Amino acid sequence: MATDTRVILICSGKGGVGKTTLTANLGISLARQGETTAVLDADFGLRNLDLLLGLENRIVYTAQEVLEEECRLDQALVKHKQESNLSLLPAGNPRMLDWIKPDDMKRIVEMLSDQFKYVLIDCPAGVEDGFKNAMHASKEAIVVTNPEVSAVRDADRVIGLLNTNGIKPVQLVLNRVRPKMMANQEMLSIDDVKDILALPLLGLVLEDEQVIVSTNRGEPLTLNSTNSPAAKCYLNIARRLQGEEIALIDPAKEIAGFGAKFRRLMQTKIF
Amino acid sequence: MTLRDIIYKLLRRQPASASTARERLQLVLAHDRSDLSTDLLDQMRKEILEVVAKYVEIDMDEGAVSLETEDRMTALVANLPIKRTLNGQIKLLETAKEKKEKSENLEGGLTNS
Numbered sequence: 001m002a003t004d005t006r007v008i009l010i011c012s013g014k015g016g017v018g019k020t021t022l023t024a025n026l027g028i029s030l031a032r033q034g035e036t037t038a039v040l041d042a043d044f045g046l047r048n049l050d051l052l053l054g055l056e057n058r059i060v061y062t063a064q065e066v067l068e069e070e071c072r073l074d075q076a077l078v079k080h081k082q083e084s085n086l087s088l089l090p091a092g093n094p095r096m097l098d099w100i101k102p103d104d105m106k107r108i109v110e111m112l113s114d115q116f117k118y119v120l121i122d123c124p125a126g127v128e129d130g131f132k133n134a135m136h137a138s139k140e141a142i143v144v145t146n147p148e149v150s151a152v153r154d155a156d157r158v159i160g161l162l163n164t165n166g167i168k169p170v171q172l173v174l175n176r177v178r179p180k181m182m183a184n185q186e187m188l189s190i191d192d193v194k195d196i197l198a199l200p201l202l203g204l205v206l207e208d209e210q211v212i213v214s215t216n217r218g219e220p221l222t223l224n225s226t227n228s229p230a231a232k233c234y235l236n237i238a239r240r241l242q243g244e245e246i247a248l249i250d251p252a253k254e255i256a257g258f259g260a261k262f263r264r265l266m267q268t269k270i271f
Numbered sequence: 272m273t274l275r276d277i278i279y280k281l282l283r284r285q286p287a288s289a290s291t292a293r294e295r296l297q298l299v300l301a302h303d304r305s306d307l308s309t310d311l312l313d314q315m316r317k318e319i320l321e322v323v324a325k326y327v328e329i330d331m332d333e334g335a336v337s338l339e340t341e342d343r344m345t346a347l348v349a350n351l352p353i354k355r356t357l358n359g360q361i362k363l364l365e366t367a368k369e370k371k372e373k374s375e376n377l378e379g380g381l382t383n384s
Binding site: 148149152153156157160182184185186187188189192196265266267268269270 | 273274275276277278287288289290292293295296297299300303304
């Protein structure tokens, strides 16, 4: 087993905050940077990673057949069309939830670790068995959250569980940042979320309509639309994961036009 | 407080919602993180006081045991005003004579129980 393989759990607690989108885009970005990367869909109940990567029609076997030894791992792995460094291990049937154990997840991840430098695990929402199985197989974690009370509260629960289970390091990605709302103080600020959750910030991702367009096409943003705001954010996150030091985007500077200066003035702390 | 907050206050408008969100989150998280029901906390408080009372005389009415959360660390904070220790050193305004009597009484009480 390759000892330097990084097994990263991508989790959030709350659903719909952008775990799968982040997994898909980080997978593409890391593959583009020359790293052999596997993305593992651990959401057996509601799998979607195949759809976001545009690989849904090429699935023959899944993690289920690998575990039941009905096929070899390389038969189940789906290589990405354009980025050959990236492979997907699809989630099995929802019925797997009845019998899959933490050690089964561990076995799959160990198999993947032999072949890949990065193993990204797309975790199901919630803090139940699906999450615990995935956590058991991971070494480090990225917690995705949005600047909203419910997402932050759920993230806090997840962080507590990761801490007590010795997952290290745990880093934060703040997704769907709306600079204008933040400037108007109608959205929790980056510092608010960072302070409340007390985690190092791996990156933030700006709200971007192109994310929906890319999902429609099954082509993650980082594949073709590398100039869109969110794509830049994802690429930066991948580079920071690799150890590069890249400054965070300042949302206040992302607002164009005359209003920006005024909004910054209004944010001045008096006391 | 920011410039916006002050202007809003002057205009008697509702403050921007981010600060409300922050305050509500901090409250709900302090509760989530402690993960102890008030019953359990009460029981723990009682037992802690009993143990401490074996060694020092404390003011049971003034004592407070609570959970405080900061930076993902939850601390159990106990504030127990000590009247005096059981080996007889005066902690409060008591004469040397009273101290001797009281400590003897207390020590007797402990061995009996």
